Amino acid sequence: MSAATHSILSLDNVSKSFGGLSVISDVSFDVPTGARLALIGPNGAGKTTVFNLISGFYQPDKGDILMDGQAIQSIASRKRVGLGIARSFQNIRLMPHLSVIENVMLGQQARAGSVLEMLKPLSIFGRSAWRQEAESLLDQMGLDAYPGEVVATLPYGVRKKIEVVRALAARPKLLLLDEPAAGLNGAETDNLTDFLKRISATGITILIVEHDMGLVRRLCNEAVVLNFGRKIYDGPTATVQENPLVLEAYLGPRHAKAVQEGPAHVA
Numbered sequence: 001m002s003a004a005t006h007s008i009l010s011l012d013n014v015s016k017s018f019g020g021l022s023v024i025s026d027v028s029f030d031v032p033t034g035a036r037l038a039l040i041g042p043n044g045a046g047k048t049t050v051f052n053l054i055s056g057f058y059q060p061d062k063g064d065i066l067m068d069g070q071a072i073q074s075i076a077s078r079k080r081v082g083l084g085i086a087r088s089f090q091n092i093r094l095m096p097h098l099s100v101i102e103n104v105m106l107g108q109q110a111r112a113g114s115v116l117e118m119l120k121p122l123s124i125f126g127r128s129a130w131r132q133e134a135e136s137l138l139d140q141m142g143l144d145a146y147p148g149e150v151v152a153t154l155p156y157g158v159r160k161k162i163e164v165v166r167a168l169a170a171r172p173k174l175l176l177l178d179e180p181a182a183g184l185n186g187a188e189t190d191n192l193t194d195f196l197k198r199i200s201a202t203g204i205t206i207l208i209v210e211h212d213m214g215l216v217r218r219l220c221n222e223a224v225v226l227n228f229g230r231k232i233y234d235g236p237t238a239t240v241q242e243n244p245l246v247l248e249a250y251l252g253p254r255h256a257k258a259v260q261e262g263p264a265h266v267a
Contacts, residue, residue: 085174176207
């Protein structure tokens with residue numbers, strides 16, 4: 001990363017263990033402001049653990065996590081939202097019995113500074129400024145046809161997008177997306193990719209964990225690859241699948257060597 005490029009997020013030699021088992025080992029990488037960066041790797045590589053460290057669900061055993069140059073590893077999870085970090089989860093965590101607009105308005109709660117202010121988004125006194133803001137956000141993201149619909153009645157792909165919009169209601173600078181394409185078909189994934197590009201165009205930085213490499217290549221220019229909790233690649237998405245360490249992590253040593261030597265050497 002050049003000196004002129006500002007990093008909205010930096011991990012500096014971050015490590016995390018559980019019961020003596022090392023899950024993340026000395027991981028360092030930067031997320032430039034405005035970037036769309038993929039955090040990828042085989043199952044069990046430590047990707048979601050990194051997300052949990054960034055968002056404050058876990059505390060690192062050592063190392064620093066910096067948001068806009070400020071160390072945040074000792075800041076409570078709920079307060080990191082106020083610093084501009086929001087996330088979605090692999091498993092949808094919407095309130096299925098509430099409407100779309102009500103779910104989006106719940107995302108606004110993160111910006112509330114008091115109990116009274118927390119009640120404002122769900123005000124019973126007509127269309128509050130909070131409700132109007134939520135409606136505007138749905139309109140901007142192409143979901144204005146659904147505000148009164150109960151979430152449980154909607155297609156899975158639409159619910160995935162609503163969860164992202166709810167995260168956006170917190171007005172983040174950095175959006176963490178944990179496998180947003182999981183469970184989607186090809187058409188839904190293409191639609192989601194375009195949707196995330198529109199979010200990026202508003203100036204929000206995106207850090208995404210995703211197994212769908214088609215989505216990763218279309219959405220992200222840069223990728224960080226983890227394997228067994230260690231960083232093995234940090235560079236352009238276009239060349240990530242040519243990297244020997246990445247090939248070995250996904251395919252194993254024998255098949256990785258066969259791929260590198262060409263079709264004539266594949267057993």
